[in-house]
Amino acid sequence: MTAVDAHRAILAVWRIEQPRLITSLARMLRDVPLAEDLTQEALLAALERWPATGVPKRPGAWLMATAKHRALDHLRRDRMLARKHEIVAWDMEAEQQTMPDLDSALDDDIGDELLRLIFTACHPRLSREARAALALRMICGLTTEEIARAFLLPDATIAQRIVRAKRTLSESGLAYETPRGEEVSERLSSVLEVVYLIFNEGYTAARGEDWLRPQLCNEALRLGRVLTAIAPHEPEAHGLLALMELNASRTAARTDAAGEPILILDQNRALWDQLQIRRGMQALGRARELGGAGGFYVLQAAIIACHAQAETAGDTDWSRIAGFYAELAAVVRSPIVELNRAVAVGMAEGPQAALSIVDRLMGEPALEGYHLLPSVRGDLLHKLGRYEEARAAFEAAAALAGNKREHDMLRRRAAAAADAALSS
């Protein structure tokens, strides 16, 4: 086994054990950020020891024992500790008499503690970026370097983000708290937002040159499954999982051999992952059973489900999609949702109906500089045979597009509209 292999094998074990390590230590220490520090120390100890000794038979128990020793050291070192900590130290001393075994390790009911951990990592007091970094580190067991590579940022940026976030939690007295009842649903939205941010960060990377970017999608999906398992009565958790599963089902079909993106209507649907679609549909069904049909994520999942269920692009139920967009627009009042509704209306009822929606959006300040607005408008004008106006719209869109591929595509469409104008 090479050093790199050994390192990867250790991280693999680590990812399995880490949430339980943090939750157990957090419960003892009543401090999530501190628990996280100590489990990181246990990881470093494993990385130091295991390449020489081999991975122990019960790696989880080894890591747990090591982390607990560190916790004890920490408590002994700090003379300013409150009495609470003395009691904790006592309990732990007693516990150290017996080596923790696998069975007791499995006995911990991870559900409630894990929920607390997720809620702490995704606290609304923290920025979305800080929440994403903390969640990937504390719940998914990614290292700082891995998170940095995944977000295409320097290691130091992520490390600093994590340190600051943990300090904010400690200083605001949020190191260990349990949301209950109503608060769970409220706080959940701050968690779902972060999970979706992680998913999109991985999903919008068209090509996975670095395996860690697509890996973000997988981690987000896993977090989605975790949430539906430990908060099974929250429809939006199921809705987000459905949305992610259904979007991820198209991964293999989304790019051609050269890595160019393929739009949903042009994709080879045989490449869509049916197992994943089925799971997405199940999650969507569950969300609706729970009375969540009108939720933000559930509606978005419902829209993607219309695509997933159409055998060919021509079978797409556009009026249903337009209906879901109308409901979504009522929930979020976003001009971008309205623009998407226009596209669906255009497919369902024809370009004229869509154009009147788009024209109403033209003065919208939030869409100023958004290339998809003139791009959609150009497409509708072209379909209506108003080629000269279409050309102008595509030119305007091309000037706004930030991405070279999109820019080139819009210039080609402008040229095609100009040709059509000449020959008409």
Next chain:
Amino acid sequence: MRFMFIVKSAHSGPPTSELMAAMHKLADREIKAGRMLESGGLMPLATGAQVRLAGGKLGVTDGPFVEAKEVIGGYAIFELPGKEEALASAKEFMQLHKDLMPGWEGVCELRAFASPGP
């Protein structure tokens, strides 16, 4: 990456109650950790059948099958970052058998799915 774990053994008897309980806890943890997508145990060979195509002919054999040396006792589907995680997970599962069902011997085979996951 998606993996299928296939557990094979020559043992025909049911797992000990301790092993059952431990496997149940492990499965519960893996579901709550979002890693295990599906799992199931399989009934003894007597409840199954084989449909064989050989020499251009279809034939049906009802179980139990005398030639079967190792039978599939159960399966699970996992979504994991890579093979290292799959190996770590399978080792943990087999360690439970070692600890809680002395004398049991078998194989946990892990195979990556052909269609890439997300």
